[in-house]
Amino acid sequence: MADPDFSFDRDALFYALELMGVGTQAIEGAFSLPTEMPEMGRGARATLDFLAPSVLGRASALGDATALAHMDPPTPWITWATTLWNASVNQNLLHPATAPAARDIEHTVIDWLSPFFGMSGGHMVPGSTIANLTALWAARECAGVKEVAYGEAAHLSVGKAAHILGLTTRPLPCGPSGALLPEAVPDDLRQTALVLTAGTTSTGAVDDLLLCGRAAWTHIDAAWAGPLRLSQKHAHLLSCIEHADSIAVSAHKWLFQPKESAFVLFRNAARAHDAISFGGAYLAAPNVGVLGSHGATAVPLLATLLAWGRNGTAARIEALMAVASELASLISVHDHLELLVPPQTGVVVWRPKRIDLTEQLFAAMPSGSCSLTNLNGERWMRNVAANPNFEINKFAAAMDEAMRALRIT
Known part of the structure; x- marks a missing residue:
């Protein structure tokens, strides 16, 4: 029964x-x-x-008209439907027999996306924390690296991955924008994995990607800004990314996927995958990477890319880049506000010129509209253009109201 x-x-x-x-x-x-x-x-x-x-x-209402606080977007309804499909069939990509279609779908998505980054392949992971760990694991196995060098503004997962892998760390200084200072990069990187960031968490800064190839292995953490490569208008912001050895991208950021969806790509995927694969008596195919059992997260991503195409995907990212630019312009001409730097990849960092009122202004803004970040020991307000439903007029009205209440204007 x-x-x-x-x-x-x-x-x-x-x-x-x-x-x-x-x-x-x-x-x-x-x-x-x-x-x-x-x-x-x-x-x-x-x-x-x-x-x-x-x-x-x-x-948290990530799709509200004034929501612009974090790198977590609302998701399109097609991902709700396909996530429900995934739950109903519960495929396990560890075994070809338990996920025949899902494994093919992941390979297809990776094959579609890899060329935008100049990579030959890779695989899906739950997030860029695992992607960074996987890439540095491959760097240790393929290039014999013994240390990891990265900008101080790099994501904490980079240092965490180095610790897990038993590699020493070398944090390097960054400039005011949060980008790694090229002159701070050591000359001798023969045993080093150099991690460059394309879209730092606090400011959205992009490290100088001309540094690719200077080290034994170059990994680019493009968790946030990686999808700009799909935009013909903005792809140049990540020029030279194709010279990296590995790249991490979070699909659950600017590709609008549900958690947990990301991928790691390699310039020589066959070599990297071979170095980080394990077999087992119960496996019909080698287990590649950190994960064992894992689900079909490529299905919602495939559905989104099929529904929107490259043009539709790029159009949404370009619209959000325009939102960030418009918001930055509004702030930069305001008599009582200051902008840290012009936004590079959709992240706007600002505060009142009365810096003692920064946290009060943050508290007075609608919930989910802004976030706070610490830069060089100082508090700044931060907006991340990740919400396609954002309405700048409503945000501006809320900002004016909050500033009047605090008598900033």
Whole structure:
């Protein structure tokens, strides 16, 4: 006798969709988890009612008209549908027998994207933290590196990966924008993996990619700005990226995918994959990279790229670059605000000229509209152009209102 909780239930699934359609902030209700796992279950539908006020109602509204705080975008509805499909079939890409189509889909997506970066291939990972670890693992195995050099503004995952791999670290100074100072890069990099960042977390700065090839291995952490390579208008911002040995890109940032979706690419993917592969008696194919069992995260990415094409994907990124430019212009001409530097990859960093009011202004802005970052011991406000639903007029009105309340204007 079939278990009904493992069968297709149209009414229950439509009900779940209806709850999603209400909007995150519109779902109300008290929510308090039991301190212990219940002996008797509530039932599936009652559980949806119980969880919705928290899972949906208390979630950050990343697609709101004034949301521009983080590198976490809202996701297109086609990814909701395909993520549901993924959950329903639960494919495991570790085994060809348990994911015949999903493995082909991942290979296809990687084959589509690799040429934009001048790479020969790679594989999907849950995020750029794992992508950076994987790339530096390959650098250790393929190039015999013993240390990792990187700008002080690099993501913390770079130092973390070096620690895991037993490699020494050499942080290097950065300029005011957050980009690595080229003159600070040592001459002797024969045993070094040089990590360059394309889109630092705090400021969106891009390191000088002309440094590619100076070290035994060059890895580029392009978690944020990598998708600019799909834009004919902005691809030049990452010129020379094709000379790297490996590249990390987070699809759950500027490719608008659900967590957890990213990929690591290699100039010589066959060599790198061979160096980081393991076999096992129960495996029909070698296990490549850090992950063992893993799901079909390439499916929503494939669906998005099929639905939008390169042009549609690039158009959304270009629109967000324009938003960042417009916001920066608004700030730079304001008598009472200062802009750190013109945005390079969609990240705008600014604050009131009365710097003692920075945190008060941040608190007065709508929730999710801004974030804070520390630069050289000082607080700055930060906006990240990751939300295609953003409306700059509403943001500007909210900013004016907050500044009037603080008597900044």
